[in-house]
Every structure is written in C-alpha cells, then in structure tokens.
Amino acid sequence: MIRLLLVALVALTLTHAPAAAQETAQPTGTIGVEDSAERDAAIATRIRDILTELDGYEDVTVTVSSGIVTFRGTTLDAETANRLNDLSGRVEGVVAIRNEVSETTDVVRRLNPAWQRFEKRMSDLVAWSPLLLIAFSAFLVVVFLGVLLARFRQPWERLAPNAFIADIYRQLIRLAFVVAGIVVGLDILNATALLSTILGAAGIIGLAIGFAVKDTVENFIASVMLSIRQPFRPNDAVEINGDEGKVIRLTSRATILLSWDGNQIRIPNSTVFKSRIVNYSMNAERRFLFDIGIAPDADAALAVKVAQDTLAALPFTLKTPASDAWIDGIGDSTVTLRLIGWIDQRETSLLAARGEAIRLSLAALTEAGIDMPEPTYRLIGAGGEGFTDTPDRAAPTRGTETAQPAPRPAQAEALDVQAHAEHELEAIVDEERRDKNNEDLLTSDAPTE
Structure with missing residues (x-):
C-alpha cells in the first residue's frame, strides 16, 4: 500500500510541471479550417531546427498533428522546459501546445554544465592572468606610495595639534591610497562598476561594526576632542566625575590621575568628555573656607x-x-561664624593653610574674650516645671569662694604651610611622565578651554 502511494506521488510530481506548462503560453488567434500533413511536417521541422541550435534540448522530441505540437523528453531544469511553450507559440500554424517534458534525474548530465562552467572560468582566469597581474601590481604601487608618504613626520606633525591627530592624518592617508589603488586596479580591468558595490558593502559593514563597538567609537571621538581642546595640563589638580588627583597623562583611551593617596585612577575619555571637570590649578589663587561656632551671648x-x-x-x-568673615547662621546653642581666605596654591598648601587659619583664629577669638558655644540641657521635673542648665563659667569651684578665670592664650605664630606634599606629588607625576613607552596627548602649546 505504501509503495503504491509513493508511486502515485512521484507520478503526480512528474506530470504536474508539463500540465502547468500546457496551460500557459498557448497560441492565440483564429484557428484555420484546413488540415494539412505537409503543414504539420513543416512546423515540426522548423521547431526541430530551432531546438538543434539551442543547448539543453538534445533529449526533446517534437511531433505535430493537426497543428498541435507535442514535446516529450527531459531537460536539465523546469525553466528550460517552459521556454518551449514561448518558442513554439511563435511558429506560424501552431494551434496548441502539449508540453510533456520533465526534469532529468541523470547525475552525469546534471553535473556536466557545472563542470563546463568551471572549465570556462578556469580558461578565462588563464586568459585574464596577465591583466590581473598588472592590475594587482598597480594596486600595490599605489598603496606603497601611500604608506611611504604616511611614514614622513612632516607635514603631518606641523598640521596636527598633537601626535595623536598626526597619527590619525597618517591613517587617513593610508586609507585614501588603498581606495585609490582599488580604483586604479578596477579601471585597468575595466570593472569600475564594481566600485559602487564594494563601497556599498563596506558602508554596510562599517555601519554594523559601528553599532557593535559604539562605546569604543565614542571613546575614540572623545579622545580626539580632548586632545584638540585640552581642559587640563600635566600636574593639574582636577576633579572628574567625583575623582580627585593630579593629571599624569592623556592617552587615546583614558585620562590617568594620581590620587592624593598616591594611587593611579584611569577614567575613560568618553566619561571625561561628558563629565563636569573642576580644574583647581587653572588659577594660582585658591580659597579655603571653614566655620567656627561662638556662644549666643558673645559679642558677634x-x-x-x-x-x-x-x-x-x-x-x-x-x-x-x-580674606573675610561673617555670621552665617544660628543654632540651638551656637552662632556660626564663617571665615574665608585666599592663598597662592603654587607655594602654599591648601590643607595646611586651612588648618593653621583655624588654629590661629580660635586663639585670637579666645584672647579677645569670645566664648565658644557650650551645650544647653533642659530638665523637666515631676511637676512639669523645667529649668535650663548651662554650665556656669563663673560658678565657684569646690574649696574656693570664687573661680579664677582661665588665662588667655598668647597670640601664636603661624607654622610652616608651604606646599611640600603637593611638590612631592608633582615629582611623582614627573617621574611617571618620563616613561617614554607610554603615549601622552597633552602638550604645553595646545589651546585650552
């Protein structure tokens, strides 16, 4: 039973294509009333002569009866068989077409066209070899000239603001000469029409790669922009995206800082370009600020x-x-006094200056009789009465009738506040920068923002 179903399925498949071909591309027009055997023979002879001149119809037979053309046999593919309808429909006197041609399953016959195409391509390759060799040689010569031109230091370093941009110029020169070499080679082969196809494919590939490495491309563009308009110099004290330190170098991938703890911080250039940058070293003057609390009853x-x-x-x-000072706020038991001062940070340490200013300001206020704030406590008794307990500075001490006031401290002298630590960090940065193996895009003559 299964065998009969398979035979029926194969028979249906083999007869489907001719039936479809017979239903399409049938001759149109009026049909004559005369029937002539000589006319049928002439039609059959004409069609056979045409098929003899065409490839792929060696196994096709033609019979004509009463103007009805019948094709039998096999072809390499169904498209070749369907072309018989168009061909025979153009012959005068054809009334109808019965196409019973099927697709061959002969392995040798189906492989012969592929082998013939391979032989033809090999023969074409041999014939084109001298021209291909000349085109490839011209391509190599143009590329070599581009590489040789890009190796020169001038004029690229003169035109570029820094070494990084000069290297980009060299890469663009190499790429331009590669494209020029391809154009010259294709022109020698008279195949310049392929150039648009090659460029289109390269554009699509470049777009796909661009989406895949979006972060890398963004970081590269940020490196170019930072190298052109440098927002800092080596040894500048900066804050970038919350990280503080001294700038060591700017590479094509990251900005490297030396933190105040002596650690290296690498920040991607794309982050640096988009972040808020605070450059503390742009101006020599720098302000320090601190608050001191005084007692509410003191002379403000x-x-x-x-x-x-x-x-x-x-x-x-x-x-x-x-320098300046002012009342900045008031609390439960204190009045806040805000003090500011300016230093030359090239010579003076900010932290040391701020610490000395706090120490000497406290000593001066104490000497002037300005009391510091003391905590105040409010105690609630069982009856609801309350009283405020503030330590009495004039309260008598045990064993004495009156307390002696504490001696006023003498005016102190300022200690050394020179920027020794900052200069030591600068020496570390200079030592790091002396490493010639590491690239650096920072230059002293580049414009700054």
Missing part, C-alpha cells in the same frame, strides 16, 4: 572683626582677593 560684631583681622594678618593669605 567683635568676633567678626577679630576673625577678619586675624585672617588678614596671616603671612600666607593674599591681600587680593581679601
């Missing part, structure tokens, strides 16, 4: 005057911009 005006005079008298603070 006197405290402000003493603070201003103390900051102005410090040997490391600048006259311009001038």
